[in-house]
Amino acid sequence: MANPVYVVDGARTPFLKARGEPGPFAAADLAVAAARPVLARLPFAPSEIDEVIVGCVIPAADEANIARIIALRLGCGKHVPAYTVQRNCASGLQALASAAERIALGQAHLVLAGGTEAMSRAPIQWNHAMSGWLAQMMRAKSLSGRAQALVRFKLSYLQPVYALLLGLTDPLVKLNMGQTAEILAQRFGISREEQDAYALQSHQRLAAAFDDGSLAGEVEPLYDTRGNVALEDNGLRRDSDMQQLAKLKPVFDRKYGVVTSGNSSQVTDGAAMLMLASEEAVKRHNLPVMGELKGHAWAGVDPSQMGLGPVHAVARLLAARKIQMNDLKHLELNEAFAAQVLACQAAWASGDYARDELGLDAPLGSMDPARLNPQGGAIACGHPVGASGARIVLHMLHALRRAGGGMGVATLCIGGGQGGAMLVEAAA
């Protein structure tokens, strides 16, 4: 029997929308900012942590094994090992899953896990032709050799490579993530209006959550070095309405598309970090228990319809645990795109989909919309890819606790055609 895995604390930074230039924080800065207050209020020293596991999709060139950098900067000391995980949009969830497995197996008692991403700092690189030319230049010893190399230079070598754009494009089916959402919109007949309405609701729900103080326990102020403090996700549009959303042009399939920047998740910087503990650690340090991680599941789907990943992952997770969709008090489905969230709902409701794709006799049923992302999601707050998986688990634990405890699932679609889902149960 596996050991129980508890979440004892956690925090996230406000998510900062990328404004087309490198933001003030590196990915490691963000994770440190999120985890520091958590470590400050927990009763054990950072050096007592067994392992640090961090999800991050595009760490900077000077952030190799970013988890180790974060661990050392947090004062865990040289003896605490750390590693970085990458499962695209679910990297943060993967970090929690890996940490949970270590604890379940009794191999660790305290694991700091989460995710971080500074998408605004994704590098812009030289292309291969340029690298080759630079190498020739370096090799040329003589003046004439250099001159020859110089002559071979072409202007096209200066064409930069945007790592972020490549990262958001499926390398095999050559579709960008927005285009995979367009496919789902077409397949499940989801209109532009339905998507915009969903997006608007996401903003309204997140604004309400900030206003009623229910995010105070999970979002830590983020201080830069110039005297500025971020308290809220700055991509949140309190003034948005259907007219404004309707005016936006499609960004991925420009001519006929329905997916706009308004009904997609935002490119942002942010981090979320959680402290996971075994039963023994909880007892030893008398830790406050927020809830329990009760298992997770991964599933693969067609890369060109990667947004359906959650449909399969959740089905697999619920089946393994013999739980019905309706038993869940809360579902956090990461809002990569409004079309993708609505497509998942449609797929769960569909008998054909259940039979043809999931091999089930009856559909799971869609989630009650009131219980689906009730405080908004990535469309309003942003989707720092490495961090989102950790954010939705952390947020759901807080929300469930406020509601008096209960079960919930956090799930994400994953670029490359996967889905991940994690079952949590919050303490009352």
Next chain:
Amino acid sequence: MKHLRQEHRDDIAILTLDAAGQSANVLSTEMLDELEQTLTTLAGQSLKGLVIRSGKSSGFVAGADVREFITITDPARATELARHGQQVFGRIAALPFPTVAVIHGYCLGGGLELALSCRYRIARDDASTRLGLPEVRLGINPGFGGTVRLPPLIGHLAALDMMLSGRALAAKQAKRVGLVDDAVPERHLERAAYAILRSDPGRRRPAWYRRLPGWMPLRPTVVKLLTRKVREKANAHHYPAPYRILELWQQDAGFEQEARSLGELLVSRTSHNLVHVFLLGESLKKRGKEGTHDIKRVHVVGAGVMGADIAMWAAHRGFEVSLQDRTPEILGRAMKRAHEFFQKQYRRDARAVQAAMDRLLPDVRGDGLKRADLVIEAIIEKAEPKQALFRDIEAKVPARALLATNTSSIPLETLSTALKDPTRLVGLHFFNPVAKMQLVEIVRGEQSSETALARARAFTTAIDRLPLDVKSSPGFLVNRILMPYLLEAVRLYEEGVPGPAIDQAARDFGMPMGPIELADTVGLDICLSVAQELAGPLGVEVPGVLRRTVDTGKLGRKSGEGFYRYDTKGHAQIPKTDATTSVPVTERLVLRLLNEAMACLREGVVQDADAVDAGMVYGTGFAPFLGGPMRYAESLGETGITHSLSRLAEEYGKRFKPDGGWSQPGLLQRRNSPG
């Protein structure tokens, strides 16, 4: 040999300096003798080179033995001492084979002069390595050949800058100016030393343009220019040493003149007083080190100027610090300030800046309290909010956390009533700006436990500040002594003496800043509130002009106007004045200060006269060349002071009434006088 070890590796001799029974090497007469003896033997051997290094982890050689200095009153003996050092180092310089000093940690004064006598120097490149000639700070010139050997090695202007400022250089800087031949990490230190001995490229010479200012016909002009700069920093009457260094250089003086000059300066009052002040600082440090603090995490409540600076300074010194205040915006400003400070402190070392920022947690909720080992309160100066805060703090912190207040006026006994365990509360009274003012008053409340006080002292030493024990009484030591002096200045101002004339008088006496400008700098509102706080218990009268000025919103430098006007950069717009006054300005200012200092001593606010001196010099910058107010009073004599005070009391009122302490024998005696 007691202080030296000698070994040979192939044809290279290695001398390891390792003073017996001490944590650092100092050039005692004994060590110099041993060195001389060893060098005599080595000179006759056929060697390929000599390595001189230190066996101490703390550093190479920290300098000559300062404690030997003050025992010397005869200039001829001091000169003889210098000649001896010169002679030993001369032997090193005259060795027929190459020599190299391998330097790590402190390499100061006589230590650097030893290294200079070697043909080569290799420094370990890390944060602890510091090379300098700080003699000028003790009122003397380098005396073991430093003034002769340094200029031709690194160039004249660089050498004069080092000797006149007393500034120590880091390894990389030393490499840049040519003071060392190479600066390498620990892993290459030995190999670099052997390499330079084997290649023996010849003693370094600076570039021609660095040698140029040393051309004899140019020297008078250079000296004239530098004298102007020195004068801004040090009054020639108070601090003769820098002027003497310039003189020696201008004359291209040799070893003998250097030794004679040292002899004269070493026995001067200035030097003895500066050494006294230095040793006072050392003894405060030592007292701090007697206890252990066992503190890793510090929580500071209140991110105003003081709280933010204390937090920033503790983070700079390696502690994990959380800083709490009511809003994130206040903390944001504190973080910005800290970042600017760290950037300046660590120059271009971005990682060091990041590490310091990572140690400083802005903490609105007070999460840091849960694991804090020390909590420092620095909120508004009002008893009730402070008591409420301490009640809250005590409920949250671990049982063995030390609690401290930075209050400057509220009795600890009042604050401690809020606590279940009042023994854990002490005062840690910092001075503004924390990064510059070395003193911290360790305030002992009636209820403070010895353990708590010892921890507070040890912590203060750990953050490289000087802990001074004071009793919890109004104004403690420093503010209490300073206040009558400041109020007297305000009174003089009220009587019509121009502010600049008052300030000039104080500066001529040796104060770092005039009292009128000081009041403006501290903030007139703060002066007023401290004055009012002290008015009752000490029976001082607050001049009306102070209140009136504050009432009109003129608060000093921070509001752009107080007694003076300030430009947008905060520079005082001081009107020129050559008004002469028949009022004895200096006497009135200084005697009120001395009289209050005596009152503190008599009442036992501090342990002894040394403590008064240490407090005033390190807490206010009181004329160091005078050695502190009590040292100065001693030189004037109790009778003379009493007489002058009585005269002033007759003319200006009873505030000058001589304190009872002046007629008590033995108060001025020093219990642990280093002399």
